[in-house]
Every structure is written in structure tokens, then in C-alpha cells.
Amino acid sequence: MTSEGERQVRAKMTVSDHEGIYPVYGAFYVHAILYAAGRADASFARFGTALQADGSPAEIVASVHEALGHAAALSRFFFPADKGPLARARAAKLRRQFAVSNSSPLVDRALRNALEHFDERLDDYLLGDIVGHIFPGPIMGDAELADEPGGHIFRLVDPVKEIFVLLGQKHDFGAVRVEVQRIAELARRIAK
Numbered sequence: 001m002t003s004e005g006e007r008q009v010r011a012k013m014t015v016s017d018h019e020g021i022y023p024v025y026g027a028f029y030v031h032a033i034l035y036a037a038g039r040a041d042a043s044f045a046r047f048g049t050a051l052q053a054d055g056s057p058a059e060i061v062a063s064v065h066e067a068l069g070h071a072a073a074l075s076r077f078f079f080p081a082d083k084g085p086l087a088r089a090r091a092a093k094l095r096r097q098f099a100v101s102n103s104s105p106l107v108d109r110a111l112r113n114a115l116e117h118f119d120e121r122l123d124d125y126l127l128g129d130i131v132g133h134i135f136p137g138p139i140m141g142d143a144e145l146a147d148e149p150g151g152h153i154f155r156l157v158d159p160v161k162e163i164f165v166l167l168g169q170k171h172d173f174g175a176v177r178v179e180v181q182r183i184a185e186l187a188r189r190i191a192k
Contacts, residue, residue, distance in 0.1 A: 011086045020089025029077065029094060030190050036074035037184035043067030044177050051159055061138030061157045064164050064173060065115075071176050072115050074183065075106035097190075098183055105175035114166050125167045143170050 002010075014022050021029060047063040049055075078100045080087040100106065114121060132150025143158035145151060146165045156165035162174030 015089045019093045034187035040067045040070035040180040041184040057140040058138045064157045072112040111171040
């Protein structure tokens with residue numbers, strides 16, 4: 001078992017000598033990124049297929065929700081919550097390798113946090129004054145429905161504007177979809 005002290009020494013060396021990723025371990029990061037981006041890309045593809053086949057709102061919303069969940073996992077490689085030296089160095093190296101800029105849609109923590117902390121947000125949402133029409137099931141329609149007073153939308157996908165509504169909050173997923181596809185393709189090429 002490696003001691004905590006030895007792990008800290010290795011982390012410092014990885015940062016100072018290898019920009020956050022020890023070279024022989026780079027493939028592990030590429031494959032982890034490929035998994036997250038690939039799953040998100042496949043879920044977005046299911047979304048497109050379900051739209052073309054007039055799929056159910058449940059199927060359409062689930063495919064977008066799943067895609068965005070994997071995109072949130074992907075974003076942590078490039079924009080980690082842990083701002084320690086190793087995480088910062090690793091993220092910077094991966095951003096360079098995958099050409100992910102600070103204007104990438106993956107940097108948006110609002111959507112990532114909404115997905116990762118849905119249970120806590122639901123607790124808080126339900127503590128509010130909920131009167132009117134409540135829509136706990138998946139909906140497909142215009143995102144402007146979320147602006148209606150007295151309406152409470154838990155999950156909605158607007159396929160035209162590419163907006164995902166979660167607990168009444170709108171999140172653009174069109175740019176995320178394009179970025180995920182780009183990263184997935186690049187990861188596939190690198191992994192070969």
C-alpha cells in the first residue's frame with residue numbers, strides 16, 4: 001500500500017516534471033475521456049433517432065438527460081472541482097491535448113451542478129411554494145413553457161432550441177452536443 005506521504009511526493013513530481021499526467025498513464029485519461037464522451041455522444045445519437053421516429057417524450061428526455069450526465073462527467077476532466085495542483089495541471093494538459101478552451105460549453109457549472117445535485121435541488125424546490133400545474137414527468141415542447149407562472153416543470157426537452165429544462169431552469173445543450181461529438185471523435189483517433 002502506498003502511503004499518503006509517498007502519494008503526495010508522486011503528485012508533486014507529476015505536476016513539476018510531467019504537467020499533471022505521468023506519460024505512461026496518459027492512455028488511461030484518454031480512455032476515460034473516450035468513455036464519457038462516447039456515452040454522451042451515443043445518448044445524443046439516440047435523441048436524434050427518437051426525434052426522427054416520433055419517440056415518446058420519456059425516451060427523448062431520457063436520452064438528453066443521460067447525454068448531459070455523461071457530459072458533466074467529461075467536463076470534470078477539463079474543469080475539475082478539486083483545484084489542487086495535480087488536478088489543475090492534469091486539466092490544463094488535457095485541455096491542450098483536446099483543444100478545449102475556457103469558452104467551451106463544458107465549463108458551465110450550472111448545468112453540471114444541476115445534474116449532479118438533482119436530489120438536493122429537488123429537496124429545495126419542493127420546500128418552495130408550489131401551487132398551480134405540476135409536471136413531474138418528462139415533457140417535450142417549447143422551453144418557454146418553463147416561464148409560465150403557476151407551472152412547475154421538472155424535465156423538459158425543447159428539440160428545436162436544444163434546451164433542457166430541469167426543475168424550471170433552462171440549459172442550452174446544443175453547444176454541449178457539438179463539443180461532446182468533437183471530443184469523442186478526437187479521443188477515438190488518439191486511442192487507436
